[in-house]
Amino acid sequence: xxxxxxxxxxxxxxxxxxxxxxxxxxxxxxxxxxxxxxxxxxxxxxxxxxxxxxxxxxxxxxxxxxxxxxxxxxxxxxxxxxxxxxxxxxxxxxxxxxxxxxxxxxxxxxxxxxxxxxxxxxxxxxxxxxxxxxxxxxxxxxxxxxxxxxxxxxxxxxxxxxxxxxxxxxxxxxxxxxxxxxxxxxxxxxxxxxxxxxxxxxxxxxxxxxxxxxxxxxxxxxxxxxxxxxxxxxxxxxxxxxxxxxxxxxxxxxxxxxxxxxxxxxxxxxxxxxxxxxxxxxxxxxxxxxxxxxxxxxxxxxxxxxxxxxxxxxxxxxxxxxxxxxxxxxxxxxxxxxxxxxxxxxxxxxxx
Amino acid sequence: xxxxxxxxxxxxxxxxxxxxxxxxxxxxxxxxxxxxxxxxxxxxxxxxxxxxxxxxxxxxxxxxxxxxxxxxxxxxxxxxxxxxxxxxxxxxxxxxxxxxxxxxxxxxxxxxxxxxxxxxxxxxxxxxxxxxxxxxxxxxxxxxxxxxxxxxxxxxxxxxxxxxxxxxxxxxxxxxxxxxxxxxxxxxxxxxxxxxxxxxxxxxxxxxxxxxxxxxxxxxxxxxxxxxxxxxxxxxxxxxxxxxxxxxxxxxxxxxxxxxxxxxxxxxxxxxxxxxxxxxxxxxxxxxxxxxxxxxxxxxxxxxxxxx
Numbered sequence: 303x304x305x306x307x308x309x310x311x312x313x314x315x316x317x318x319x320x321x322x323x324x325x326x327x328x329x330x331x332x333x334x335x336x337x338x339x340x341x342x343x344x345x346x347x348x349x350x351x352x353x354x355x356x357x358x359x360x361x362x363x364x365x366x367x368x369x370x371x372x373x374x375x376x377x378x379x380x381x382x383x384x385x386x387x388x389x390x391x392x393x394x395x396x397x398x399x400x401x402x403x404x405x406x407x408x409x410x411x412x413x414x415x416x417x418x419x420x421x422x423x424x425x426x427x428x429x430x431x432x433x434x435x436x437x438x439x440x441x442x443x444x445x446x447x448x449x450x451x452x453x454x455x456x457x458x459x460x461x462x463x464x465x466x467x468x469x470x471x472x473x474x475x476x477x478x479x480x481x482x483x484x485x486x487x488x489x490x491x492x493x494x495x496x497x498x499x500x501x502x503x504x505x506x507x508x509x510x511x512x513x514x515x516x517x518x519x520x521x522x523x524x525x526x527x528x529x530x531x532x533x534x535x536x537x538x539x540x541x542x543x544x545x546x547x548x549x550x551x552x553x554x555x556x557x558x559x560x561x562x563x564x565x566x567x568x569x570x571x572x573x574x575x576x577x578x579x580x581x582x583x584x585x586x587x588x589x590x591x592x593x594x595x596x597x598x599x600x601x602x603x604x605x606x607x608x609x610x611x612x613x614x615x616x617x618x619x620x621x622x623x624x625x626x627x628x629x630x631x632x633x634x635x636x637x638x639x640x641x642x643x644x645x646x647x648x649x650x651x652x653x654x
Numbered sequence: 655x656x657x658x659x660x661x662x663x664x665x666x667x668x669x670x671x672x673x674x675x676x677x678x679x680x681x682x683x684x685x686x687x688x689x690x691x692x693x694x695x696x697x698x699x700x701x702x703x704x705x706x707x708x709x710x711x712x713x714x715x716x717x718x719x720x721x722x723x724x725x726x727x728x729x730x731x732x733x734x735x736x737x738x739x740x741x742x743x744x745x746x747x748x749x750x751x752x753x754x755x756x757x758x759x760x761x762x763x764x765x766x767x768x769x770x771x772x773x774x775x776x777x778x779x780x781x782x783x784x785x786x787x788x789x790x791x792x793x794x795x796x797x798x799x800x801x802x803x804x805x806x807x808x809x810x811x812x813x814x815x816x817x818x819x820x821x822x823x824x825x826x827x828x829x830x831x832x833x834x835x836x837x838x839x840x841x842x843x844x845x846x847x848x849x850x851x852x853x854x855x856x857x858x859x860x861x862x863x864x865x866x867x868x869x870x871x872x873x874x875x876x877x878x879x880x881x882x883x884x885x886x887x888x889x890x891x892x893x894x895x896x897x898x899x900x901x902x903x904x905x906x907x908x909x910x911x912x913x914x915x916x917x918x919x920x921x922x923x924x925x926x927x928x929x930x931x932x933x934x935x936x937x938x939x940x941x942x943x944x945x946x947x948x949x950x951x952x953x954x955x956x957x958x959x960x961x962x
Contacts, residue, residue, distance in 0.1 A: 320725050325755040332748060333741065419742070423735035424792075427704050428756035429799070431725045435756075651708065 321430045326438035334443055337408040341447055344403065345454045352390060352454070356461040359387040363464040366473060381472045388475075390461055394484030397458065397493065402525040404447050405500025410517040412443055413645070414508030426649075436649040440642055444501040448494040455493035462489065480623045481556035483533045490627040495634035500525050502641035509648045532630075540629045543616040549603065554620035562611045569611065576602065583609050655682045655718040657803045657835045658703050662712035665698050672698040674859040676712070680837065680852065682802075684866070685829050687846045688839040689929050690856035696839040697736060699856065700807045703837070704733040717802055729758055732796035736807040738788050742781025746791060749780055753795045765798040768824075786817025793821060797828050804828065806838040810845060818842075822849055847925045855929060857936040864941055867925055874928055874940075877904040879918030886915045893935045905931045907940075 331338075362384045369377035391397055413436070416422040426432035462485065468474035480486065487493060503524055508517040538558040551557060562569040562576065569579075581588040584605035603613055618626070656679045663676040673695040680686050688696050701707040702714050705723020713721075720727040740749060746769060754760040769776060772794075774787050783791060789809065796804060806825070810818040826849055828834045840846060846853075853870060855863035863870070874892070881902035884894060895903040905923065914920045923931075932938055 319729075319758060321756060321758055329752055329755050332744070332752065420735070420737065420739040421741055422739075423706060423733070424739045424741075425756075426706060427728060427731070427733040427735075428753065429725065429729045429758050430756040431728060432705075432723075 320434070323434070323438055325430070326435070326442065330439050330442045334408070334412065334439075337411065338443070338446065341404050341408045342450060344400065345450050348391070348397070348400070349454050349457050352457050352461055355387065355390045356457070359384065359390070359461060360464060362387065363468075363473065367464075367468075367470065372470065372472065381470075384464075384473055388465065391458075392484070393482075394458065394488040397454075397488035398483065398529065400454070401451065401493070401496040401500040402522055402529070404451065404497055405502075405504040405525055406518045406521040408443065408447060409501035409504025410508045410521045411514050412440060412505055412508060413649070414512060414514045414517040417508070417512035418514055433646050433650040437642070437646045440502065440505045440645060444498050444505070444638065444642070447501050448498040451497035452491070452494035455488055455490070458493075459489045475554065477553045479554050479556040480620050481537075481618055481626065486537075486623070486626070487529075487533075490623070491631045492627055492634070495631040495638075496529070498638045499528075499634045499641070502638045502645070506641045506645045506648075509645050509652075537626065537630065538618065540626050541618070541622060543618055545614060545616050547612045547614055549613065551615050551617055552619070555617040556620075557615055557617045559616045561614050562606055563614055564611045580605055656680060656715075657682045657684075657718075658714065658716055658837060659719070660699075660702075660712065660714045663699075663702060663709055663714050664711035665695075665702060665707060666710040671710075671859050673702070676859070676861050678854065678861050678864060680835075680854065680864075682718075682835050683833065684852035685826070685836040685850050686838070686852040686854060687850035688837060688854045688856060689841070689843065689846065689933075690839075690862075691933060692841060694856040695859040696841075696856055697807055698859075700733075700805055700837070700839055704728075704731055704805055706733075730802045731805060732799045732801035732803075733805045734792045734796050734807065734809060737812065738792040738809075740780040740788060740792060743779060745777050745779055746774055746783075747776040749791065749795060750776075750798070753799065757799050759800045761798045761800055764800075765794055768794045768798075784817075786813055786820065789813055789817065789821050790824065793824055797824075797832075797834075800832075801834060803835045803837065806836070808839055808841070810840065810842060818845065825849065843926045843929055846929070850925070853925065853929065855932055857933065861941065862936065862939050863929075863932050870928060870940065871923060871925065872909060873907055874923045875906050875908045875910070875912070876921045876923045876927070877906055877914065877918050878902070878921065879904075879915070883915070883917060886918070892940065893931050893938050895931060895934070 362380070366377070366380035366384045369380050371377065372381075413422075416425060425435055428435070430438075464473070465475045465478075466480065478485065480489075487496065500521065504517065504521040507520045507524070508514070511517045511520060538556070543558050561572060562579075577588075580602040584600050587600040587605055590599050600608065606613060658678065658680040660676050660678040663673060663678070664671060665673045676695075676699065688699065690696050698707065702709055703716055703722055705727060708723075716722050716727045717730045720730070741752070744752065750762065750765050754762060766776070768790075772787070772790050774783065774791065780788065780791060789812075793806075793809070804825070809825075810821055813821060822845055825836055825838070829836050829849075838850075851867045853863060853865060853867050854861060878901055879886075881900050884891075884902045884904060891904050891906050893905040895905065905928070908920075910920070910922065912920070932940070
């Protein structure tokens with residue numbers, strides 16, 4: 303072995319070394335700081351609003367909680383003022399749009415901009431390597447944004463904490479389930495998980511569509527579709543619902559379905575059919591006239607029970623909040639990993 | 655060592671082959687010009703060499719056998735793509751810092767010195783530089799990586815003559831002073847005579863001519879003589895350029911010492927003329943021994959005619 307082959311070998315060995323991952327930190331920050339700042343502004347604005355409202359609410363709650371006697375008109379007014387503060391940010395519904403906005407405006411351009419402007423030809427031919435570049439960038443952006451979203455989510459949970467912790471029924475959520483979309487999505491860990499999924503969705507959309515504006519639109523559309531489908535069809539099936547024929551189902555339960563049965567067979571009547579059945583069985587009550595036995599008109603349920611029907615209720619109890627959170631976080635995390643994996647695979651495979 | 659080595663390399667986009675059965679070996683230490691008409695497959699070949707594109711068939715390695723696109727390859731190659739893609743909203747200093755972070759080797763001092771020499775302010779956004787300055791920025795970033803092979807795709811196509819001259823001067827000094835091998839594609843032939851000492855001529859997705867410029871020039875002659883007697887020289891003719899008049903011009907394989915038929919004159923041929931003549935006749939080929947295919951060898955002997 304002579305000197306020249308030696309030098310080739312040592313250089314060959316040096317060439318096996320890879321640029322350290324941590325170098326991508328500055329690169330990602332410098333290239334995406336505007337998007338990150340935009341997301342921070344959105345989250346920060348909502349946080350400040352929640353914080354101010356939260357201090358007012360917590361203060362009003364503290365005053366109302368020690369009010370005695372509870373039946374006095376003064377206390378009643380204090381209770382009322384606390385309950386009026388309940389629907390901050392439209393009861394949480396406003397927050398459901400936040401992950402979509404972050405995914406679309408901060409996530410989608412990460413790769414779409416490189417493809418649209420052609421700068422991927424620069425980025426992918428640097429020593430760092432293209433799949434590592436894509437993985438580092440996308441993961442960093444997604445995790446940072448998810449963490450920021452989780453901070454807002456924690457603040458939102460803090461806002462509602464008195465309602466859930468309240469001992470007095472006058473101050474607690476007596477008519478709201480924690481499974482309510484506005485209270486389920488933005489609290490716990492699902493908010494961060496949805497943000498993570500939205501950003502990775504944006505990443506893949508950008509890589510597939512390769513144009514910023516269409517990628518943003520696609521991210522918004524796909525996210526909205528998935529979020530609505532989850533809330534309307536999927537979430538209620540995470541665990542088998544409890545079924546009861548009792549009528550005093552707790553208000554905090556999330557009632558998924560109700561149906562009537564007679565002699566062990568399920569009645570097809572629901573909705574308008576149930577109303578017609580009610581009119582048929584108890585015509586006078588349906589018209590609001592006093593029933594045959596009492597002075598008050600019968601409610602539809604009372605009428606059905608009087609005629610031998612049973613009302614069945616399938617519901618998810620409020621105690622399943624955390625199991626449901628973990629199930630949703632679990633599949634969203636798996637989805638995010640799948641999306642990142644597909645994106646990195648596409649980056650590595652794609653011809654220019 | 656070969657800086658680029660391709661065996662049976664092909665790239666298909668849909669039904670069209672941008673590059674087909676391309677075998678090629680470019681030795682180190684040259685400024686290689688990759689020449690060919692638009693659509694000949696120049697960009698495809700370069701993208702394959704730097705690992706931006708995956709081949710449909712065959713293999714391409716760089717810097718003595720490193721698979722194209724591998725981190726070992728990327729560490730030794732710097733590539734400046736067509737139209738000089740830069741992050742327009744980043745400053746020159748940011749681009750320096752960015753490139754430094756993305757590479758194992760980076761000569762920050764070289765970059766800063768070059769920008770000072772070129773009068774490019776470090777704080778200016780890349781998008782606000784002139785076309786010539788943007789080209790110099792992209793080139794300086796590539797050279798500051800201290801590559802062993804510099805690949806440039808149509809680097810001067812968009813530049814005015816002064817910027818073009820300055821750009822090529824930087825490339826040449828990198829090649830001569832630092833011993834960097836250079837592979838550049840161009841359809842501007844005039845610049846090449848000055849810079850290139852190795853020529854690869856690509857036509858219709860295949861390598862038509864490949865070799866050191868000196869060898870190619872020494873082994874080709876241009877014969878001029880009466881068109882009616884063109885048959886006399888048929889044995890060695892590569893391309894027959896038929897002019898309108900009674901004079902014929904024949905590009906032949908041969909040296910200055912070869913005998914010339916009576917009534918004919920033999921002239922040395924320049925690089926531009928050689929390239930241009932070959933480009934007019936895609937069927938003609940001049941390839942070094944081991945690399946050429948059977949088909950090419952046959953075409954080599956084939957006498958072909960073109961009307962000028």
